[in-house]
Amino acid sequence: MKDERIERITNQIVEQFKRSGYEVDAKEISKRLRLLIHEFKVPESEAVKTIKNWLAKELDIPREKLLAEAPLVKIADITKPGQWVSLKAKVVQLWDSTSPSVSQVGLIGDETGIIKFVIWAKSGKREVEEGKSYLFRNVVTDSFQGRMQVNVTRTSDIVEIDEDIQLPPREIEVVGALVAIQQNSGLIQRCSICRRAMAKGVCPVHGKVEGYDDLRVKGVLDDGENVYEIILNEENVKALTGMDLEKAKKIAAERLDRGAVLSELKARLLGRYLKVGGTRGGRYLIVNRVEFLKGVDRKDVEKLMEEVAV
Amino acid sequence: MNFRKREVARRIFSYEFNRSTYRIQPEEDKAPVYVLTPLGMRCNRVFVVGALLDKEEVKPDSGVWRIRVADPTGAFRGYVGRFQTDALDSLMEIEPPELVAIVAKVRVIERDGRLFPALRPESISVVDSETRDYWIYETSKRTLERIRRMEEKADEDCKLAWQIYNPNLNEFRQVVKQALATLLEEFELVGEKEEEFEEKEEFEELEEELEFEEEEWDLTDILGE
Ligand SMILES: [Zn+2]
Numbered sequence: 001m002k003d004e005r006i007e008r009i010t011n012q013i014v015e016q017f018k019r020s021g022y023e024v025d026a027k028e029i030s031k032r033l034r035l036l037i038h039e040f041k042v043p044e045s046e047a048v049k050t051i052k053n054w055l056a057k058e059l060d061i062p063r064e065k066l067l068a069e070a071p072l073v074k075i076a077d078i079t080k081p082g083q084w085v086s087l088k089a090k091v092v093q094l095w096d097s098t099s100p101s102v103s104q105v106g107l108i109g110d111e112t113g114i115i116k117f118v119i120w121a122k123s124g125k126r127e128v129e130e131g132k133s134y135l136f137r138n139v140v141t142d143s144f145q146g147r148m149q150v151n152v153t154r155t156s157d158i159v160e161i162d163e164d165i166q167l168p169p170r171e172i173e174v175v176g177a178l179v180a181i182q183q184n185s186g187l188i189q190r191c192s193i194c195r196r197a198m199a200k201g202v203c204p205v206h207g208k209v210e211g212y213d214d215l216r217v218k219g220v221l222d223d224g225e226n227v228y229e230i231i232l233n234e235e236n237v238k239a240l241t242g243m244d245l246e247k248a249k250k251i252a253a254e255r256l257d258r259g260a261v262l263s264e265l266k267a268r269l270l271g272r273y274l275k276v277g278g279t280r281g282g283r284y285l286i287v288n289r290v291e292f293l294k295g296v297d298r299k300d301v302e303k304l305m306e307e308v309a310v
Numbered sequence: 311m312n313f314r315k316r317e318v319a320r321r322i323f324s325y326e327f328n329r330s331t332y333r334i335q336p337e338e339d340k341a342p343v344y345v346l347t348p349l350g351m352r353c354n355r356v357f358v359v360g361a362l363l364d365k366e367e368v369k370p371d372s373g374v375w376r377i378r379v380a381d382p383t384g385a386f387r388g389y390v391g392r393f394q395t396d397a398l399d400s401l402m403e404i405e406p407p408e409l410v411a412i413v414a415k416v417r418v419i420e421r422d423g424r425l426f427p428a429l430r431p432e433s434i435s436v437v438d439s440e441t442r443d444y445w446i447y448e449t450s451k452r453t454l455e456r457i458r459r460m461e462e463k464a465d466e467d468c469k470l471a472w473q474i475y476n477p478n479l480n481e482f483r484q485v486v487k488q489a490l491a492t493l494l495e496e497f498e499l500v501g502e503k504e505e506e507f508e509e510k511e512e513f514e515e516l517e518e519e520l521e522f523e524e525e526e527w528d529l530t531d532i533l534g535e
Binding site for chain 1: 396
């Protein structure tokens with residue numbers, strides 16, 4: 001049991017040095033670990049640190065290089081498990097850890113995304129605080145129930161940084177009127193090479209190439225205070241109007257006019273109030289979900305009436 | 311290419327709109343022209359939902375149509391000509407009375423030293439009563455916000471509005487009250503019909519004042535692109 005643990009820690013150290021391009025002697029490391037942990041009762045994390053420092057000195061590796069070896073990445077770049085990375089991120093949320101083997105669990109984020117993190121109890125790492133930003137050095141990516149996460153292990157480092165890491169804009173909800181629908185909406189053709197929308201069978205990049213049909217609405221949502229450019233894809237259009245790509249093609253074929261689809265969509269969507277949930281990026285609102293607003297709530301009207309009466 | 315930020319479509323009742331005659335001249339060429347309302351809002355574009363009461367060609371075969379659109383506080387008037395292709399196309403398909411949503415540019419017409427605000431629609435579409443109800447709610451809310459800002463003299467436009475219009479804020483509160491009452495009535499289904507009647511009459515009188523004959527007008531200003 002005890003030796004198993006020594007072996008695992010040894011392997012982690014060997015692996016870490018290997019990633020930096022150094023071959024180290026596993027036997028020697030195990031021997032020193034055993035001495036420090038079993039004989040001298042040094043805490044594991046201290047033992048590991050001591051051995052890494054000794055190795056760095058032996059191999060003449062600058063300490064910075066050893067510590068910063070895992071590449072600095074953005075959260076959006078994390079797509080595969082088993083990758084050693086470093087992240088600059090802010091602690092967004094701490095969850096209740098139900099397992100004694102987990103010291104802390106929650107969400108961290110940077111401007112590209114938000115990811116779950118786990119600090120294992122045996123890593124012996126410091127605790128983090130909500131709202132603070134840290135450099136998470138040498139954390140390993142993992143996949144849990146189909147979602148990516150990062151694990152803080154014994155070989156990781158957490159350093160608080162004097163930098164306020166920005167988070168991706170949260171999803172917002174906008175109720176507004178669809179005040180304009182652009183001409184390049186409706187039944188459109190896309191380039192079969194790059195998927196760009198084509199105008200009259202011509203791709204802006206690839207010229208005259210074969211295209212395929214798609215259904216979309218590019219429009220302007222206006223709440224009386226702000227305007228948002230939105231794109232409704234086939235799924236959104238179908239959710240609102242019941243018209244999918246097949247139906248759109250049928251309309252175009254029946255009336256011998258692709259423009260008939262746009263007329264139909266304008267008639268059904270222009271001047272209507274939509275409730276859109278999405279992520280705001282500049283003047284764009286990336287639509288996650290959309291529905292027609294269903295009338296007005298009596299309570300809201302009564303509340304407003306009280307305000308006038310005052 | 312024009313990269314100017316798109317103008318927001320403001321929510322305004324016809325009562326406030328029809329009293330908005332002050333034009334804010336653009337500081338630079340091609341900058342949008344704004345109309346200042348009595349409640350201190352600059353607007354260049356509006357979004358209106360109401361009942362299209364009538365459409366009439368200003369002169370036979372002129373291709374210019376006059377429309378009237380009513381909300382609970384009065385009626386907007388507007389002109390649609392051949393430059394407003396989308397709006398004209400839909401207008402030709404609509405038989406009043408019908409509930410419509412209109413996105414329009416705001417224009418002020420001058421005649422005999424008097425100024426009349428009007429809509430120049432960009433799009434007209436037939437909508438349902440739920441859309442109308444939400445519009446009344448939303449417009450009430452925005453109007454109350456403006457009344458509050460006027461009380462606080464919140465910015466330069468509010469101060470200018472005081473100077474130019476010296477509005478009676480209570481009058482505007484009454485208008486909002488009346489609009490909200492139409493919504494509450496709908497919830498109740500049994501309304502206080504008599505009271506509503508009286509108030510309606512009052513507003514018709516106010517509308518009367520603003521009536522005018524547009525047949526003799528030069529409409530190029532309002533309808534040009
Ligand atoms: Zn292409």
